[in-house]
Amino acid sequence: MPLIPALDRLSRRVVAVALIAAALTGGLLAASPAASAQADDTDGISGAPSTETSADGRSRFSYQAAPGQQLTDNYIVRNTGTTPKTMKVFATDAYNTEDGSYGLLDTGVVPTDAGTWLTFDGGATQLDIPLDPGASQVVPFTLNVPADAAPGDHAAGIVISVTGAEGQILVDRRVATRVYVRVPGDLQPALTISSIAADYHGELNPLDGKTTITFTVQNTGNVALGANMLAGVNTYLGIGVAAQVRQELSEMLPGSTRTITMTVPGTGQWGYLNPYVMMQPTVDEEALDPGPLPTVSRDTITFAVPWLLLVLLVIVAGVYFFIRLRRARDEKTARDWIAYTEAEARRKxxxxxxQRSTISNGS
Known part of the structure; x- marks a missing residue:
């Protein structure tokens, strides 16, 4: 009799497990198409300069505009994804990031320069544009250069922002197009090297080390500038001790600062080293003519002590003096031995x- 209730309980458990498994299987099968559909959904946005109807092939907006001048242009916005999206379109100021890239202020940060000069229909500073997948819309805008705009290059960007949730995280996807507004007047191109330092990294071969030169570049003028950079290392009397290294400095916006490191290989351990950097500024082909662009240079001093060579010299010098000392001691020992033997011969x-005299007297 006790076995029947046990079997009954066991059968009920088996049935319960089977029902749970069936429910889970059905739930997974029911959820599978939806999950697949969500996985196939993609978010895509793009924007480009355009005519009144379509993109015109420009990669950026670049204007030469006098203070008080007004310009009009167009921007096309596309939904390249698979779901309907509302595109937020606005303009904001540009800056250089730490790695030298062209950056734009975050969505919630209020611009203060060229980002405030650009408005849309009705003077709006931003638009919300709903677009179905594959749809696009041309957005006209107006650029109003203030009457008191300072001469030089002003950088901004037109941004398309789409905000969406990814799990528990709210993600702001953005694409942007650069905007340059070049205001004529007193143009002052000025790149400066505000600091420089160098470190030497030796190798087993005393003629095969490397020197790293770290320096800070500032654009203290009002014109966006790049530069062709040249780094090298001299030693006594300005004699070069390594091949020069060339590198391109990407565009720096007015007011930006960047720290750069260049490595000069093949630097020998000559003791005194004089690393240096030279920069020849360059300007964008669409920029206003800023006049002569003088070369900028700066140098520093470091030391590369040839420790291995010094150790070898110390060892050689030690062996040499040991041999001299040993030879001098051997010579002294030989002289003393000769003197001793001569003295012994005289004594004998x-x-x-x-003895002969004593024998002779005794006779």
Whole structure:
């Protein structure tokens, strides 16, 4: 009898497990198409300069505009994804990031320069544009250069922002197009090297080390500038001790600062080293003519002590002086031995002479 209730309980458990498994299987099968559909959904946005109807092939907006001037242009916005999206379109100021890239202020940060000069229909500073997948819309805008705009290059960007949730995280996807507004007047192109330092990294071969030169570049003028950079290392009397290294400095916006490191290989351990950097500024082909662009240079001092060579010299000198000392000691020992043997010979000769004299007197 006790076995029947046990079997009954066991059968009920089996049935319960089977029902749970069936429910889970059905739930997974029911959820599978939806999950697949969500996985196939993609978010895509793009924007480009355009005519009144379509993109015109420009990669950026670049204007030469006097203070108080007004310009109009167009921007096309596309939904390249698979779901309907509302595109937020606005303009904001540009800056250089730490790695030198062209950056734009975050969506919630209020611009203060060229980002405030650009408005849309009705003077709006931003638009919300709903677009179905594959749809696009041309957005006209107006650029109003203030009457008191300072001369030089002003950088901004037109941004398309789409905000969406990814799990528990709210993600802001953005694409942007650069905007340059070049205001004529007193143009002052000025790149400066505000600091420089160098470190030497030696190798086993005393003629095969490397020197790293770290320096800070500032654009203290009002014109966006790049530069062709040249780094090298001299030693006594300005003699070069390594091949020069060339590198391109990407565009720096006015007011930006960047720290750069260049490595000069093949630097010998000559003791005194004089690393240097030279920069020849360059300007964008669409920029206003800023006049002459003088070369900028700066140098520093570091030391590369040839420790291995010094150790070898110390060892050689030690061996040399040891041999000299040993030779001098051996020579002294030889002289002392000769003196001793000569003294002994004289002593024996005297003794023999005395013995002969004593024998002669006794006779």
């Amino acid at each position: 000769a005297r003794e023999q002479a005395e």
